[in-house]
Amino acid sequence: MSGTWTLPDDLVLPEIPENHPRPGETLPQHWSKCFGCGDDQPSGMKMHCTVGDGLEVHGRLDVATHYQGGPGFIHGGILTTAFDEVQGMACMVLQRPVVTGHLQVDFARPIPLGSVLEFRARLDGTVRRKVYTSAEARIVDGPMADPDVVVATSRGLFLTVDFEHFEQAKEFVDGVPASPHGTSSV
Numbered sequence: 001m002s003g004t005w006t007l008p009d010d011l012v013l014p015e016i017p018e019n020h021p022r023p024g025e026t027l028p029q030h031w032s033k034c035f036g037c038g039d040d041q042p043s044g045m046k047m048h049c050t051v052g053d054g055l056e057v058h059g060r061l062d063v064a065t066h067y068q069g070g071p072g073f074i075h076g077g078i079l080t081t082a083f084d085e086v087q088g089m090a091c092m093v094l095q096r097p098v099v100t101g102h103l104q105v106d107f108a109r110p111i112p113l114g115s116v117l118e119f120r121a122r123l124d125g126t127v128r129r130k131v132y133t134s135a136e137a138r139i140v141d142g143p144m145a146d147p148d149v150v151v152a153t154s155r156g157l158f159l160t161v162d163f164e165h166f167e168q169a170k171e172f173v174d175g176v177p178a179s180p181h182g183t184s185s186v
């Protein structure tokens with residue numbers, strides 16, 4: 001990673017709640033209209049995440065042709081969105097809503113269309129409402145697949161918020177969500 005990112009010394013590691021999905025199990029979407037994970041968002045990426053060991057979460061993304069940036073390669077914003085999603089999902093263990101405060105991505109290798117990306121994200125610890133996360137991506141299938149090569153990395157700071165944070169925008173939710181506000185997994 002070339003960016004600056006320093007983890008604080010006083011990080012707290014959360015306990016994994018009894019009702020949290022176990023390793024290998026799928027994490028529920030946090031919001032059905034979410035562009036990253038929602039199954040009621042036709043234009044979205046529909047990413048699914050599973051629980052890994054400890055505080056790790058795994059996600060996959062099929063790099064579709066309409067995710068194109070430069071000719072033949074993924075758009076950097078799409079890759080950033082995928083990191084935002086899986087790192088946000090790594091915060092789900094806290095069982096509180098979070099929003100992204102800061103996200104920094106290093107694009108280490110080009111990622112061609114048709115790739116299948118595997119993401120490994122983790123919650124590194126919390127300080128008060130601040131949630132520190134990190135993640136890597138690898139191409140596990142497709143034309144330039146090499147699961148030993150990290151093609152991108154990300155560091156993200158999330159902030160826990162109250163549900164009221166989303167109340168102020170509820171008028172703007174499009175259509176009728178499949179899982180109404182406040183009845184998602186947490």
Ligand SMILES: CCCCC/C=C\C/C=C\C/C=C\C/C=C\CCCC(=O)SCCNC(=O)CCNC(=O)[C@H](O)C(C)(C)COP(=O)(O)OP(=O)(O)OC[C@H]1O[C@@H](n2cnc3c(N)ncnc32)[C@H](O)[C@@H]1OP(=O)(O)O
Nearest residue numbers: 030031084085088089092096097098099100101102128159
């Ligand atoms: C999207 C969730 C839907 C609801 C689902 C509900 C439950 C699901 C559970 C979990 C969610 C699971 C998965 C989520 C997956 C993906 C989600 C994608 C997430 C997004 O895509 S979300 C959209 C983009 N996101 C925003 O739309 C945020 C806009 N923004 C704000 O709403 C405010 O900006 C906010 C709230 C971030 C902070 O505001 P605030 O007033 O609450 O907090 P305040 O300023 O007091 O800061 C407190 C401490 O954080 C430090 N701090 C703050 N910001 C910092 C920064 N940028 N860099 C470094 N440090 C920062 C301060 O320095 C201080 O630090 P200290 O404690 O040390 O003093």
